[in-house]
Amino acid sequence: MKSRPALALTLFLAACTPPAPPQAKIRMTISVRVAENAEAATVAVNGQPRGAAPVDLDALTLAFDPALKPKTWPPPGAQVFSPTVAQHGKQESILALALNGDIVYVRTLVHGVETTGALRLTAAGADKASLEFDGAEKQLDSGLGRAEHTVRLFYKRRK
Numbered sequence: 001m002k003s004r005p006a007l008a009l010t011l012f013l014a015a016c017t018p019p020a021p022p023q024a025k026i027r028m029t030i031s032v033r034v035a036e037n038a039e040a041a042t043v044a045v046n047g048q049p050r051g052a053a054p055v056d057l058d059a060l061t062l063a064f065d066p067a068l069k070p071k072t073w074p075p076p077g078a079q080v081f082s083p084t085v086a087q088h089g090k091q092e093s094i095l096a097l098a099l100n101g102d103i104v105y106v107r108t109l110v111h112g113v114e115t116t117g118a119l120r121l122t123a124a125g126a127d128k129a130s131l132e133f134d135g136a137e138k139q140l141d142s143g144l145g146r147a148e149h150t151v152r153l154f155y156k157r158r159k
Contacts, residue, residue: 064117086147
């Protein structure tokens with residue numbers, strides 16, 4: 001049992017300690033689009049249809065395929081894109097992607113927790129012909145207590 005002065009000091013210090021700042025609200029999106037806007041395309045993730053492009057995928061709630069998880073980052077042989085990085089006081093949030101064929105590798109760091117996984121992402125045209133990756137662009141919108149990471153993946157008809 002603590003003595004009264006020690007207990008009083010503990011309670012006083014607890015009352016004087018400022019509360020921890022609220023954690024930043026972080027949103028991470030992978031947006032799948034078709035480079036030729038006239039082209040209608042459907043998107044599937046791990047074989048499950050996600051609808052017509054454009055499709056926005058929440059990178060924080062994606063169901064990764066455990067068989068595709070990379071052993072190292074960056075995955076060997078994959079095309080790696082520079083990550084979006086936002087600072088939140090002493091912490092940061094990161095969204096990084098790498099592609100190898102139709103496999104999209106995803107690495108996130110949110111509130112000090114790192115997650116790495118992979119999924120099979122396919123885009124097909126209206127005639128069911130598969131589309132190939134064309135390019136990517138990234139965007140980071142951050143402000144006081146929030147950050148929105150977006151990576152857009154563009155697909156085009158195979159030549």
